[in-house]
Amino acid sequence: MVLSAGCGGFLSDPTPTPEQTESAPETIERTSTADPTPEVADASRQRFQFEDSPFRKERVIVGINDTVNYGNFTSAASDALSYWNKYGSTYGRYDAHFVLQPNATNPDIELRRSKQVNCPKERQIGCSPTPAEETVFNGSSNHTAFVDNTTVIVRIESSSETNWRMDRNNVIHEMGHMLGLNHYNYPIWVMAPPGKGIKHSVKDVSETSYPWRDPELKVYVDTSNVSKSEQSQVVNSTQEVIEYYNSGAEDTRIKELNLELTDSQYKADIIINPGANASDIYPKGRSVDRDANLEYLVKVVINVGAEDTDRSYDLIGRMMAYLTRPGSPPPEFKQVTVGTKQG
Template sequence: MWRTLFVAALLVLAGCATEAPDNGAETGGSADQRALTSEQAPDRPNPWGERELTVAIDNTANESRNFRPLVSDALDFWANNSTRFAGFSIDYRLEPNASNPDIVVEFVENIEGCANVTDPAGCAPYVNHRGQVSRPISIEVVGSYSNESTRLILKHELGHTLGLNHSAGPQSVMAPSSPLTSLPRPNATERRLPWTDANFTVYLGANATDDPAAVREQVRHALDYYARGANGTVPERVSFEFVANRSEAEVVVSLADDLPCRSGDTGSCGRVRGVDPDSDGALERYDSLRITLGDIDTEAVGWHVGYWLGYGFGFENDSDWPAPFRDATYDDRRSEWWESE
């Protein structure tokens, strides 16, 4: 029996800071809104062999959450649209605790495997003829998505049990991927570590300077400072490794004649990119940090990089940064500030 899937396509957003990290973050991304197709599916035999199917629910993802209304909505959708899109009529009887159901909708924390695809949001068998029906058939749905997204996942997976593939209508339901929204999650700035792990790859583009070795040494001071915990402001065992390929780096430090965040060429900028799975307009996890240095003294490079590393760890208020980055003077920024622990 072929198993099919619904891939979660999380919106990728970006946050950008100019003069200070408490500036508003820029966000972007949009969902592709598609209307139901007007095409009528040709009549075809019901692969289930009967008009009414009994559906049960098994919730191991979140016992405090009531999924029944969402399942009911998805079943009603196909009861009203199966003739149009599947080519035969189907009805459902929802009995969450049914002892002998035709279909079991399983809400799980994660799906271990589904056609060898990473992180599917749902998984169901493709039922196209009677030989594929082995009751009860299970539909797996990750239980951490919002109500709206959960309804969409349920409709999609139920469509597969009616013999509909990813090219079938309605494409607003049966498309292989769609933007999904999770339940509310802590924002990146609310997490002690707003990254997937604490081991960072770093790319340094210092070709624009007359003394790349000195710039690299300054950047290394900033990285080592945070690797030592930055006076307890970041988790211990944070590590940084230089890489030669920019595309492989999570942290990119570059020098530029023009700063992307302001007019002029003096100062520095920092930008984080990541994901906003709950679509609240704030990133929940960072995937990359871009630090751009303008026309600053080599002796101040480490301080500027260190400041934006703090931004990359989710610092927002002045008090979040370790002491060397609070109210630093011109001379402070050019001192051996990393030895102030």
């Protein structure tokens, strides 16, 4: 067996592939297309393909071992596998159809989700093997850090701070390695290592017309730190803001934008947190080039200070402007100012 560690050091030297050099960047900016899709720039790229699958079959069973027990990880994993079932023939080194069977006995691949992963390198949030062309996952006598008997282990780190989008993207990334891809292969939006990706500069969140890869966003209001009367006020303010932006915010937002309240913090892309120490916004996202700035968002917390509850409509509305078109607040909230942190 010859394979390397995705997101980690080499277990042994893999067979070089023609695309293990820096590739031209994809267009990260999203406007009218749902998340995630292959970019037109990559559609004509010739794919280097293995002669055979390392599983020696096309139908690959994927099981789940989840010790975090937070959120619907099965749904996030299903979305990730659906991505590769749709685009694997465009990007992957071999053809595979992933079949999710969460409780499968001896699956071909196990998604092992835990609060802390045991990976070759420190500070990794996931790791998996990257097969070379001659790799065979036969399980007969091989037992490495990534192969347990007949099952290949893909490690995913998660916690109560992780949402569905972060879990899904992590699984897409690691399963990309399973398909033979390295950090400089397409799709760059998810395969590039954060802050250590392509040399070509990509538009930062502040420079884009829409900073997400999906026009449909879920909003969760955490009312655990405020009184009942304040809860109603913040929820009503949030709903009014959502209606304003869904209507187009006076023709300043993409037509496909659809914000929706959810009762699941795990499913939320945006969390409204009233009763905080101060009013500010804390975005989390991904950098696919080599600067520290985010190129797209995956989760955002909007903090409403305990003393600002009466201004919750203005504050949430202004911060939502940053999340839907960073450099262009709509007329309704143009005069409101808040702080921003980057995560």
